[in-house]
Amino acid sequence: ETGVTQTPRHLVMGMTNKKSLKCEQHLGHNAMYWYKQSAKKPLELMFVYSLEERVENNSVPSRFSPECPNSSHLFLHLHTLQPEDSALYLCASSQRESSYNEQFFGPGTRLTVL
Amino acid sequence: AQTVTQSQPEMSVQEAETVTLSCTYDTSESDYYLFWYKQPPSRQMILVIRQEAYKQQNATENRFSVNFQKAAKSFSLKISDSQLGDAAMYFCAYRSAWSTGNQFYFGTGTSLTVIP
Numbered sequence: 437e438t439g440v441t442q443t444p445r446h447l448v449m450g451m452t453n454k455k456s457l458k459c460e461q462h463l464g465h466n467a468m469y470w471y472k473q474s475a476k477k478p479l480e481l482m483f484v485y486s487l488e489e490r491v492e493n494n495s496v497p498s499r500f501s502p503e504c505p506n507s508s509h510l511f512l513h514l515h516t517l518q519p520e521d522s523a524l525y526l527c528a529s530s531q532r533e534s535s536y537n538e539q540f541f542g543p544g545t546r547l548t549v550l
Numbered sequence: 551a552q553t554v555t556q557s558q559p560e561m562s563v564q565e566a567e568t569v570t571l572s573c574t575y576d577t578s579e580s581d582y583y584l585f586w587y588k589q590p591p592s593r594q595m596i597l598v599i600r601q602e603a604y605k606q607q608n609a610t611e612n613r614f615s616v617n618f619q620k621a622a623k624s625f626s627l628k629i630s631d632s633q634l635g636d637a638a639m640y641f642c643a644y645r646s647a648w649s650t651g652n653q654f655y656f657g658t659g660t661s662l663t664v665i666p
Binding site: 478479481484526537538541542 | 559593597645655656657
């Protein structure tokens with residue numbers, strides 16, 4: 437499998453559930469990202485893992501918890517979410533030392549919180 | 551923080567015609583990168599074209615080209631000979647050349663419809 441993969445592609449959960457989103461990149465990159473994509477809003481960067489360093493957007497609620505066990509895998513743990521957290525969650529990866537450092541995206545997980 | 555503005559939420563173009571999508575950005579930096587990404591319906595976001603700020607020559611990739619006006623902080627995308635497969639959301643993005651967090655700033659997107 438090539439590129440950036442995400443599972444599951446669709447997820448419906450209640451506000452009291454705990455779930456995790458998974459991302460895997462097969463590109464040998466050393467940086468991975470979580471974005472939230474909501475309609476008519478810019479993509480919102482949630483977390484960056486780069487060379488074992490984590491950078492986070494301070495506006496992201498603590499009910500979202502990332503985990504990056506190695507450079508190829510990235511998780512987003514979800515607990516006690518709110519309906520307004522329903523969105524498309526995109527994972528991306530990049531090679532930090534490349535000149536453009538362009539990001540390669542996964543297909544996303546469509547999350548619905550009931 | 552840098553901001554990226556796409557003032558056209560929706561655009562349409564006749565098949566085989568040319569369309570231009572606009573993007574402006576706000577930055578005080580002199581060195582940065584600009585990108586256009588395409589997100590087809592229910593499909594993966596992919597890179598269409600990219601531009602380095604210190605290169606004066608506009609980038610071109612087959613039917614896709616940009617008009618980069620650094621002084622005006624404008625980075626428009628021109629799609630020539632539009633095809634049905636060009637229908638998608640298009641996002642403009644900015645990245646600082648000095649960003650230690652590798653942060654990209656995206657616009658709100660332009661939804662492009664191609665009319666047969």
